Structures are given as C-alpha cells and as structure tokens.
Amino acid sequence: MKQEDFFEIMDGASEQNITDLMQHLRFRQIPAVQEDITMEQTDETRKKGIRMTKRGMITGSAVAAVLLVLNIGLGAHLLSGSKQQDELLSAINEEIPVSEAETVPATTVTVIGTQIADTATTAQNTKSNAKTVTSAVQSGTQKQTSTEAAVHSAAKRTTVTTVSQTTTTAATTAKQKPSDHGVLTYNLIPGDKTDWISASENGLAYNVYRAQPGEELRVDLTIKNDPGIYRYRLGVYWGNLALQMFDSKDGDAYKGQFIPDDDEPRPNPETRVLLTGRDGKNMVAADNSVLRSYYFKAPEQCGRYTIKLGEHSQSDIIRIDENGDKSEPNCILYGLDILVGDDVPVPAAATPATKIQGGAKDFEGYYYAVLYSAGWGNPYYTEMAQFNYSNLSEIGDKTAIYLKNTTAHAGDKNVPVHVCIKNNPGIGVAHLNIIPDARLSFEKSYGRHHDITVDSAFTGCDWLYGMESNSSDYGFHCVDDEGLSLRNEIYGVEDEYLASCPYWEFGFNALPDDYNFTADGTMLTFYVDIPEDATAGEEFKLETRIAGLRWGGTRIMNYPIYPLCTVDGVIRIVE
Amino acid sequence: MNDAEIIRMYLQRDERALQETKQQYESLCMTIAYNMLGNREDAEECFNDALMRLWNAIPPAEPESLGAFLVTVVRNAARDRLTYAGAKRRGGGQLTVAIDELGDCMQLAEHPERVLDRIALRDAMQRFLMTVSPSARRVFLSRYWLCLSAKEIAAGTGCSVGRVNMSLLRTRKKLKSFLEKEELL
Numbered sequence: 001m002k003q004e005d006f007f008e009i010m011d012g013a014s015e016q017n018i019t020d021l022m023q024h025l026r027f028r029q030i031p032a033v034q035e036d037i038t039m040e041q042t043d044e045t046r047k048k049g050i051r052m053t054k055r056g057m058i059t060g061s062a063v064a065a066v067l068l069v070l071n072i073g074l075g076a077h078l079l080s081g082s083k084q085q086d087e088l089l090s091a092i093n094e095e096i097p098v099s100e101a102e103t104v105p106a107t108t109v110t111v112i113g114t115q116i117a118d119t120a121t122t123a124q125n126t127k128s129n130a131k132t133v134t135s136a137v138q139s140g141t142q143k144q145t146s147t148e149a150a151v152h153s154a155a156k157r158t159t160v161t162t163v164s165q166t167t168t169t170a171a172t173t174a175k176q177k178p179s180d181h182g183v184l185t186y187n188l189i190p191g192d193k194t195d196w197i198s199a200s201e202n203g204l205a206y207n208v209y210r211a212q213p214g215e216e217l218r219v220d221l222t223i224k225n226d227p228g229i230y231r232y233r234l235g236v237y238w239g240n241l242a243l244q245m246f247d248s249k250d251g252d253a254y255k256g257q258f259i260p261d262d263d264e265p266r267p268n269p270e271t272r273v274l275l276t277g278r279d280g281k282n283m284v285a286a287d288n289s290v291l292r293s294y295y296f297k298a299p300e301q302c303g304r305y306t307i308k309l310g311e312h313s314q315s316d317i318i319r320i321d322e323n324g325d326k327s328e329p330n331c332i333l334y335g336l337d338i339l340v341g342d343d344v345p346v347p348a349a350a351t352p353a354t355k356i357q358g359g360a361k362d363f364e365g366y367y368y369a370v371l372y373s374a375g376w377g378n379p380y381y382t383e384m385a386q387f388n389y390s391n392l393s394e395i396g397d398k399t400a401i402y403l404k405n406t407t408a409h410a411g412d413k414n415v416p417v418h419v420c421i422k423n424n425p426g427i428g429v430a431h432l433n434i435i436p437d438a439r440l441s442f443e444k445s446y447g448r449h450h451d452i453t454v455d456s457a458f459t460g461c462d463w464l465y466g467m468e469s470n471s472s473d474y475g476f477h478c479v480d481d482e483g484l485s486l487r488n489e490i491y492g493v494e495d496e497y498l499a500s501c502p503y504w505e506f507g508f509n510a511l512p513d514d515y516n517f518t519a520d521g522t523m524l525t526f527y528v529d530i531p532e533d534a535t536a537g538e539e540f541k542l543e544t545r546i547a548g549l550r551w552g553g554t555r556i557m558n559y560p561i562y563p564l565c566t567v568d569g570v571i572r573i574v575e
Numbered sequence: 576m577n578d579a580e581i582i583r584m585y586l587q588r589d590e591r592a593l594q595e596t597k598q599q600y601e602s603l604c605m606t607i608a609y610n611m612l613g614n615r616e617d618a619e620e621c622f623n624d625a626l627m628r629l630w631n632a633i634p635p636a637e638p639e640s641l642g643a644f645l646v647t648v649v650r651n652a653a654r655d656r657l658t659y660a661g662a663k664r665r666g667g668g669q670l671t672v673a674i675d676e677l678g679d680c681m682q683l684a685e686h687p688e689r690v691l692d693r694i695a696l697r698d699a700m701q702r703f704l705m706t707v708s709p710s711a712r713r714v715f716l717s718r719y720w721l722c723l724s725a726k727e728i729a730a731g732t733g734c735s736v737g738r739v740n741m742s743l744l745r746t747r748k749k750l751k752s753f754l755e756k757e758e759l760l
Contacts, residue, residue, distance in 0.1 A: 001678030003670075005696075006719075007654055009681070012700030013720050015643065021713050021720075022642035025603070025731045545744070 184225050184331035186309050188236070191220030191293060199334040203349040206306060206337040211298035213340055216246075219294045219307065223253055226285040238307040242299035243338065251290030302341025309333040388545070389567045392422070399423045401523075403434070403542050403569025410534040410573055414527040417542060417569065422520050434526075435543040440571070441529045530573065540571040578641035585633040593626055600642060604649045610722040611653040611670045621656055625649040646721060670722050676743070677719055680751040681759070695759055703753045707746055714742045 190196050190209040197208040211217060221236065238245075285291075299305060337347060389395055392402055404418040419434075530540070544566045576595050584592035604625060608618035625648045638644035657670075681696055704712055710732075717728040718739075725743070729736045 001674050001681065003657060003674060006674045006677060008694075009677075009696045009700050010720050012697040013704060013716055014701060015647075017704055017712065017716060018647060018720065019640040019643040020709065021716050022640055022646065024713055025717065 182225055185223070185334065186291075186331060187220075187222045187224065187288075187334045188307055188309060188336040189220050189222060189334075190217050190336065191222075191290065192218040197346065200332075204337075204347060206308075206335040206347065208337045208339060208346055210339045210342075210344075213298060213300045213302070215298045217296055217298065217338075219296055219336055220251065221291045221294070221309075222251075222288050223285045223291055224287045226253075226287075236294065236307060236309060238305065242301060242303075243305045243307070244297045244299075245294050246297055247295040249293045249295075251292050253285040253289040253291045296338070298338055298340050300340075302344060303339075304344055304347070305338040305340065306335060307338070308335040388543075389565055392567050395422070395565050395567060397423060398565045400565050400567050401544065402567030403544050404522075405570045405572065407572050407574045408530045409575075410530060410536075411532040412530045415530055415571065416525050416527055417571070418522045419524040419526070419544070420520075420522045424519050424521075435545065436528070437540040437542065439531050439534075440540050440542075441531075528571070530571070534573045536573055536575045538573040540573070542569040542571070544568055582633060582638065582641050585630070586637065593630065596626065596629065596641070596645065600645050603642075604645060606723065606727060607646060607649050607721050608653050610724065610727075611650070612656060613670070617656060618653075621652045622649065625652045628652060650721070673719050673722050676747065680747050681754055696754070699754060699757055699759055700750075702757075703750055706753065707749060711742050711746050714739055715746045718743055 185200070187200075187207065189198075189207050193209060195209075197204065199205060199207045209217065296307075339346065389400075392400065395402075400422045402420055402422065404420055406415065406417060408415040534540075576599075578599075581592050581595045581599070584595065601622065604622050605618055608621040608625075609615060612618050612621060625645065628648050628651075629645060632644075632648070636644070704716075707715065714728055714732065717723045717731065718725070723731065725736050725739045728739045732739070
C-alpha cells in the first residue's frame with residue numbers, strides 16, 4: 001500500500017471518531033523524546049529557550065520572528081518555553097535525594113545544598129523549579145536546627161541562584177562542576193590528543209576538541225566510578241553525516257565479554273548501540289579505562305560536530321548487590337564536541353546529560369525509540385508477521401518460526417508442542433503469540449517449569465511469557481545458573497496462572513554473550529493437555545504470530561530485510 | 576486548564592494559549608509526529624508548524640475538541656512533510672509498519688481508477704468504523720490514524736501491549752472481512 005493511499009483511506013475516520021479517541025486516550029511523554037531533550041541541553045538552546053536541534057531552532061526562531069512582526073506577542077512566548085528545563089531540573093532534583101537532608105550531618109547538608117545550588121545555576125531553571133530547590137533546602141533547614149548556619153548558607157546560595165535565573169546571560173557566565181565524585185561517569189574524549197577541554201572540569205556538557213579539517217582522531221569512551229555494573233548498553237550518537245567514523249576497537253576496561261555491534265563502519269552513523277557485558281561478578285573497571293575506541297575523521301566544513309552518549313539499561317542485566325538488591329546507578333554522560341575551524345566558539349557552560357535512576361518501564365520506551373532512530377526498526381518490524389502459512393512446505397527460503405505438527409490421543413496430558421525455527425539468519429529477540437484451539441489447556445506459569453522447556457536452537461536464551469495482565473511483561477530467566485540466580489534474586493520466583501488469556505505469549509532474548517545460533521532447530525517446547533472427549537481425526541489448531549522481533553548477533557552492518565513468516569501447527573488426534 | 580478554556584484563549588488571541596497547548600499536548604503530538612516522520616528534528620519542526628497552523632486557524636475555527644483538532648493538524652502537517660519529502664521517504668518504523676499492516680487487509684491495484692478505489696475504501700473505512708466496538712475502534716485509530724505503537728497505545732489506554740496487539744489483529748481481520756463483503760477486495 002502506498003503512503004498516500006494509507007492516509008486517504010484512514011481519512012475515513014470521522015471527526016467524531018477522533019474526538020472520541022482523544023477523550024479516552026491518556027498519554028505520557030515518550031522517554032526517547034525526553035532523553036533527546038536532556039542531551040540537547042546546549043547553551044544555544046537554553047539562551048533561545050526553545051528545546052530543539054539546530055534545524056528546530058531555526059524554525060522556531062522563524063516562527064517567533066513572524067509572529068513578532070504580526071505584533072501578537074507570540075514570539076516572546078515561544079522564546080520563554082522552558083518545559084524541558086523543568087524536566088531537566090526535576091530530573092536533577094530526583095538525582096539528589098533531598099530527603100537525605102533529614103538525617104545527614106550538618107556538613108553533608110551543606111554539600112547537598114551546594115549541589116542543588118550549583119545545579120540550579122547551570123540548569124537555568126524556571127521559577128517554579130527554583131522554588132522546588134529552595135523548598136528542598138528549606139526542608140533541610142527545618143529538620144536540622146542544630147546545623148542552621150550550614151543550611152542557611154546553602155539556602156542563601158540557592159536564593160542567589162534564583163535571582164540569577166531571571167537574567168538571560170547567566171548560562172554563559174555560570175560555570176559549574178557537576179559533582180561526579182563517586183558517580184558513574186562515561187566520557188567521550190579525544191584519546192590520542194592532549195589539547196582538549198575537559199567538560200567535567202569546565203562545567204560543560206561535552207568535552208571539546210578543536211580539530212583541523214579532515215583530521216583523524218581517536219575518540220575513547222571511558223568509564224569512571226564503575227560501581228560494578230553487570231552489563232550496560234550505551235548509545236553513541238552523532239547526527240551529522242559529515243562526521244565519519246571509520247573504525248572502532250575494543251578498549252581495556254573489562255576483561256570479560258564485551259560485544260559491541262559496530263565492528264565495522266555503517267553507512268548510517270546516526271545511532272550505534274553497543275553492549276558492554278561481563279560474565280563475572282565483582283569486576284570493576286579502573287577509572288578512566290577505555291571501553292571502546294572510535295576513529296573519526298573530522299569534516300572538511302567548519303562547524304560544531306557533537307557526539308553524544310545515550311545511556312540505557314535493562315533491569316534484568318543490572319548487577320545485584322550482596323543483599324540481592326538491584327543496583328542501578330545514576331550516571332553522567334559527557335559527549336564530545338569536535339569544533340572544526342578557528343571561528344567556531346567553544347560552547348558555554350551547560351549541564352551534561354544524566355541518567356537518573358528509573359524503572360524498567362521508563363527504559364522500555366526509550367529502548368524502542370533508540371531502535372527506530374538507529375534504523376533497525378524497518379527490517380524486522382516491516383517484515384514481522386507479514387506472512388502466515390499453514391504448511392511448512394509453502395515457505396520457500398523465508399525465515400520461519402513454526403509449530404511442529406504432532407499427534408496425540410484423547411485425554412493425553414503434557415503433549416509436547418515444539419516451536420521451531422527454519423532458515424534462521426541470526427534472530428536475537430523474538431516475541432511470539434500462540435493462539436491455541438480453545439479446548440487445549442496449558443498451565444501458564446511464570447518460570448522454567450515442567451510446562452515449558454528451552455531447546456537447542458539457541459544456546460543461552462532468556463524466555464519470558466505471561467507474567468501479568470495476560471501479557472508477557474519482561475520477566476527474564478536465564479538458562480545458566482548464574483543468570484537464573486540473578487533473575488530469582490531480582491524478581492523472586494513467581495507463578496502466575498493466566499487461564500483466561502486467549503493466547504499464549506512467549507518471548508526469548510538470546511544472551512549477548514552467547515550468539516551461537518542454529519539455522520534450523522527447535523527453540524522451545526511447551527506442553528498441553530488434550531480434552532478427554534476429543535475424537536480420532538479431530539485437529540486442534542495452534543496459530544502462531546510474531547509480536548516482535550529483532551535480529552542480532554550476526555555482526556552484520558546493514559540489517560537486511562529477511563522475508564519472515566510463521567507457520568501454524570496442528571495436533572491431530574489418533575486412535 | 577481544560578480544552579474549552581484554552582480555545583477561549585485562542586479566540587481572544589491570548590498567546591498563553593500556545594503555552595497551555597504545549598503543556599497539554601506536546602508529548603502526544605511529538606510522538607505522533609516522530610512516529611510518522613521518524614526523526615526528532617522533523618518532529619519538532621512539525622509540531623511548531625502545527626502550533627502555527629493552530630494559531631492561524633482559531634479563530635475563525637472554533638473546534639469542539641482542541642485535542643482532536645490539534646492531532647489532526649499535526650497529522651496533516653506531518654503528512655505534508657512526508658509528501659514534500661517524496662513518496663520514497665517513509666517516516667519511522669511505526670508509520671511503515673502501520674501501512675504494511677493495513678496493506679495486508681486492502682490492496683489497491685495499479686490502474687487509472689486507483690483514485691476511485693481509494694475514495695471507495697475511505698468511505699468503506701468510515702462505515703466500518705461504525706461497526707466495531709468503541710474500545711476496538713480507539714485502539715485501531717490510535718494505531719492507524721495517530722500512528723502510535725502498540726506500547727504507546729497500551730500506555731494511553733491502560734491495557735497491556737498484548738491486548739492491544741490482539742485487538743488490532745482482530746479488527747484487521749474484521750476489516751478484511753468487511754471489505755470482502757462490500758466487494759472492495
């Protein structure tokens with residue numbers, strides 16, 4: 001279907017339909033957009049007050065200018081947009097646990113107040129946020145009567161900051177040093193150069209290196225204050241096609257597994273996701289050790305070329321501490337500004353991107369957004385569930401996930417149904433819906449029990465299915481003992497029975513350190529009970545649909561479009 | 576502040592209306608634009624463009640639902656951008672997938688009467704939407720009119736992703752059956 005056809009046909013929706021839809025739709029911000037906003041907190045955007053990239057700012061300015069000419073005052077209003085700043089400070093407020101002021105000694109309270117004041121200065125926040133900061137410090141003041149002077153000092157600094165926020169030039173004058181003491185920090189630095197400006201020491205959002213046109217440089221991704229994370233995913237982004245990465249290599253930070261998916265340059269450099277993984281516990285990277293090195297060639301054109309870091313993690317792969325608690329640290333992300341040309345000014349003080357501790361759900365939206373922007377989305381999403389067959393012989397050379405036909409007797413218990421794959425090109429993650437004949441029964445329990453077994457097509461898989469609300473919801477468990485132990489400690493061993501669910505949902509996630517795929521093999525076996533009143537010759541159908549899919553592990557640079565299909569299965573009753 | 580109050584501000588040419596609109600609808604509009612265009616910068620521009628159109632449209636327009644009016648404007652703005660960028664450049668994953676999903680239910684032959692087919696299908700869509708349950712219709716329109724992902728729809732409607740996917744699957748099947756009955760396939 002063509003795009004214009006799609007839109008025109010969907011125009012059949014009436015105004016009443018859309019009004020009704022809008023009355024019932026509750027919507028929340030997608031984390032991807034929020035994250036982008038955070039990472040776009042440069043001072044240019046702050047000064048103009050419009051959260052946008054360069055093109056967006058031009059448009060915004062144009063819009064503002066037009067409206068100002070019309071003398072309607074809108075321009076000023078657009079220029080005052082500060083929602084993203086609210087979000088930033090609100091995130092920073094979360095990062096600094098104000099409640100600690102209730103219990104910590106006086107000196108610590110002072111530090112907290114200072115942090116807030118510094119952060120607020122840099123963030124150039126709105127009045128309401130300044131109130132939040134002030135009230136937070138005031139709260140500390142009330143609770144810590146014996147340390148009144150110290151708190152007063154902090155509060156005073158905050159007040160000064162609040163006043164300075166009313167000016168538009170404070171961002172360029174205020175220098176702040178983010179308190180990265182003890183905070184997990186990722187840094188992109190020009191590793192083979194010495195004449196660069198450190199972001200952390202100069203209150204910048206990005207490290208700065210002034211390059212000659214066409215100069216080649218090594219950009220190291222380093223880590224500091226590693227709390228012993230088990231595994232992380234980091235994105236390295238640069239939107240400007242003029243900046244070319246021509247190579248990348250492993251660093252020395254970890255002795256364990258480290259699998260990036262960008263062994264070779266890709267034509268689309270917008271987003272890369274790399275995986276850092278370690279197979280052992282208690283491994284801590286040395287400060288400023290290199291996770292990975294990227295080799296860039298600076299563009300010939302003068303300008304500012306920013307390489308950003310985006311951080312995202314999954315709760316299932318976060319290291320657990322000795323008490324079994326999840327350890328999901330906050331972190332600071334310093335990108336790198338490559339300035340080409342002597343006339344390009346060094347950006348003014350700004351707050352670096354941060355990742356604030358959040359739940360897995362916050363991560364999920366971002367994760368998918370990253371995939372889309374990476375251009376990964378089209379291959380597997382375009383193809384998913386497009387083809388469905390009832391016979392394996394019809395699939396040709398397509399990649400197929402299919403249910404193997406089998407036979408059973410009436411009243412049989414635990415009849416195995418094999419979910420298989422054929423022509424597997426290297427699928428990393430899949431999410432399946434099995435829609436069974438309503439008379440078949442299957443005890444959908446969460447966990448690796450008698451009703452489901454993992455087979456050999458993938459070694460090292462996490463399987464997940466129906467945890468709550470009749471929907472698979474990111475419960476993981478690993479086949480290896482360490483992984484299983486990890487899962488149990490994070491989630492506890494749970495059992496959920498979802499008898500009313502009209503379909504069964506399975507998923508798997510191949511472990512990143514175990515990319516041994518089998519082209520043709522059995523992925524999973526589940527077990528069903530046949531009704532007593534089934535008759536010979538009767539067939540019980542099991543439809544299968546792919547609800548989500550991702551390729552991975554093949555180290556291919558361009559994710560090609562593989563024709564993908566599913567094949568339904570049948571249990572035939574025999575005498 | 577509710578929609579009626581914001582619309583009143585527009586009618587009074589009070590520029591605070593724009594700020595209120597942004598506060599209320601920015602996340603949704605940005606998501607729609609992002610899903611259609613597949614690019615954050617374009618989505619930003621699209622949203623600004625939509626705000627501009629909204630400002631110019633009210634008055635004289637006096638919409639009953641600001642949200643419905645705004646998402647329509649955003650959708651049209653994104654659509655214009657896609658058209659301008661050329662047919663080859665489809666938006667992000669969501670639009671592509673949405674088109675392909677729906678393409679399974681209805682296929683337009685390449686012939687001169689294509690436009691007529693399209694109009695017939697649009698009219699059929701209008702009739703079809705009256706036959707499905709309100710909840711299924713909302714999910715369907717969220718997916719194919721707003722181009723939201725299943726996950727976003729789940730978040731917006733309060734049900735699970737699996738349920739959204741299942742609802743979509745069933746509604747598509749119904750649509751196909753409906754169109755076959757109407758002899759449009």
